[in-house]
Amino acid sequence: MELWFTEKQTPTFGITAKIRETFVHEKTEFQQLDMIDTEEFGRMLVLDGMVMTTIKDEFVYHEMVAHPALNTHPNPKKVLVVGGGDGGVIREVIKHPGVEKAVLVEIDGKVIEYSKQYLPEIAGKLDDPKVEVLVNDGYMHILEHKNEYDVIMVDSTEPVGPAAPLFERGFYQGIYEALKDDGIFVAQTDNPWFKADLIQKVSKDVKEIFPIVRVYGANIPTYPSGLWTFTMGSKTYDPLEVDESQIAEMDTKYYSPRLHKAAFVLPKFVEDLVK
Amino acid sequence: MELWFTEKQTPTFGITAKIRETFVHEKTEFQQLDMIDTEEFGRMLVLDGMVMTTIKDEFVYHEMVAHPALNTHPNPKKVLVVGGGDGGVIREVIKHPGVEKAVLVEIDGKVIEYSKQYLPEIAGKLDDPKVEVLVNDGYMHILEHKNEYDVIMVDSTEPVGPAAPLFERGFYQGIYEALKDDGIFVAQTDNPWFKADLIQKVSKDVKEIFPIVRVYGANIPTYPSGLWTFTMGSKTYDPLEVDESQIAEMDTKYYSPRLHKAAFVLPKFVEDLVK
Structure with missing residues (x-):
């Protein structure tokens, strides 16, 4: 069978x-x-x-959540990951030697437990001494912290079930306040083929809060349409003004210094969505 | 049911x-x-x-076969499309006002017939006066023409069935000879997730024949992995040396002057394949 x-x-x-x-x-x-x-x-x-x-394609998503923001902020020390209980984003975050603390707030402890058991290649760094793992509501964590993080990454599921509030304007406002004065946030924002409305709405909401908003994409074969988008909101630093020649080559399989800016050049129909 | x-x-x-x-x-x-x-x-x-x-995603493939090469060649007048009986690439080719003649050589007349009948949005330009449609073996057509085309585009199926010879080194040599002294060719070369060997082999073969070889990608949701690659071989002009500000904005939904060079920046694991 x-x-x-x-x-x-x-x-x-x-x-x-x-x-x-x-x-x-x-x-x-x-x-x-x-x-x-x-x-x-x-x-x-x-x-x-x-x-x-x-196991085969996880590196794309995890690298592309972590590295564009961490290579845009000149000195990220304290990083928060909301969701992401599989630990893949955390693994990428702590590749940056300047990061002193990475906090993971995952609402579902079972995701962490089973990822450690069955996906050790992905979750293996959750026990790193720089990492703090909290089984908690990410929305509440955001509201309870002000002016604390250099970079916040939202590694959520689709906006159904427990992740639905993570796509609300109020959540982005909370993130703005949880970030330091020069902080950066990035969220996965689904695909432009089947969820154009969502990308458009998030982009509009984030633009009302953050002065610099940029959307980039990456190819993830097992995600709908194969093209995933990420929306970055930044208080001070523009990912497109980074000097790529100054980005350190890292142990990655998708992201590279050469791809840093190119990832932000979107297909025209996606560009039009987030204008 | x-x-x-x-x-x-x-x-x-x-x-x-x-x-x-x-x-x-x-x-x-x-x-x-x-x-x-x-x-x-x-x-x-x-x-x-x-x-x-x-109908929904055809624009990606057809635009991305046609425009990178046509916006790299400074004055493409005569263009050959091998395969592509649905007419989508031809439709994009004749958007370039400088193109005087576009020849389509499709081996299977039924593809043309049914595309005209059921996909008129795609095939509708096959009757344009600039277009010559030949129902013939593309391999033979290449061998019979020397120093004739400015740009040759290979819009084939996978390397099984009738398209298999279109992935052979001898075919690329024939294309080189069918091109004028400053000609450019481009071929679809499948995806890097399931067909890494193919991309590597084509890239190696084409490098033995053309002095300038560049690989670029595009997101096509209905093609395997969602990431499709295209290999360009050029005698004189380098797509990466094009002045993007001089590319005319066209009626496209995926390609844009801004994307022209960014499309050539590949994920690191793909970059490594074609090094």
Whole structure:
């Protein structure tokens, strides 16, 4: 018998992957959590039926959340990751030697637990001494901290279920206040083919709060449409004014100093969305 | 009853689309041809089970085959498209006012016939007076023409079936000779996630023939991995030395003058493939 996992990325379109094994199929306090092993992409974390990360392509998302912001801020010391319980963004964040503390606030402790167990390549740095892991509501954490972080990264699921408030204007205002005077924030903002409205709305909301707003993209094969966007809001520093020749070459597979600015050059129809 | 079309992009991974209607299901002289109507991407041409083009995302591929080369050559007058019977690349080519003649050589006349019938938005310019349509073997056409074209575009299927010879080194040598002294050629070269070997091989072969070889990418949601690559071989002009401010803004949805050079900045793992 062949088992195939299918994610309906829209009601009428999806991806389908042959699976070798199911490790976890569990309803947590917050969401349906599945950990499976696929032939093509290796082990895969699925939340509420949506692929979150896979061994084969996880590096794209994690690098592209972390490095553009950290290479735009000249001296990021304290970084917050909201969501991201798989630990992939944290792993990338602490590659930057100047980062002294990286705080992860994940609402669902089960994501952390099962990622450590089944995705050690991704979650392995959650025990690093620079890292503080909090199982808590990221929205509340933001509201309770003012003028504290150099960079805040929102590594959430889609705006359904527990992540829905993380796409509200009030959350971005809270992030603005939780950041230091020259802070930067970045959030994953879905894809322009099926979720153009969302990208447009986030971009508009963030522009009302942050003086510098830039959107960039990356290719993630297991995410809807293969083109993912990220929205960056910055108080002082512009990612497009970074001197790429001054960015240190790092141990990455997708991001590079050469890609830093090119990632912000969007297809024309996406450019038009966020104008 | 719901009907879904599934393309296995690899033996263990694929995309799946709900279909409204099947217009054509026919074995032509060269391949299996299906023309279907999908809910998410609209009408779709499928050859040998592989998505060739869809109404919703066709603009990406067709613009990105045509415009980078035509905006690198300073004065392209005569252009050849090998394959591309749906007419999408031709439609983009003749947007360039300097192009005097665009020749299409498609081996399978049925692709042209059904594209005209079911995909008029894509194929509608095949009857333009500047366009010559030949139902013929592109490989033979290349061998029979010397020093004739300014730009040659290879819009083929995957290297299986009738397109297999279009990925051979001898074909690139033929293209070199069919081009004028300052000619440029571009070919679609599949995706780096599942076909890294192919990209590497083509890049190596083309480098043995053309002094300037550049690889660029574009996001195509219905193609495997969502990231498609194109390999350009050029005798004289370097796409990276184009002055983007001199590129005319055109009626496009993906390509833009701003994207011209950025498209050549590849993810690090792809950069490493074609070094």
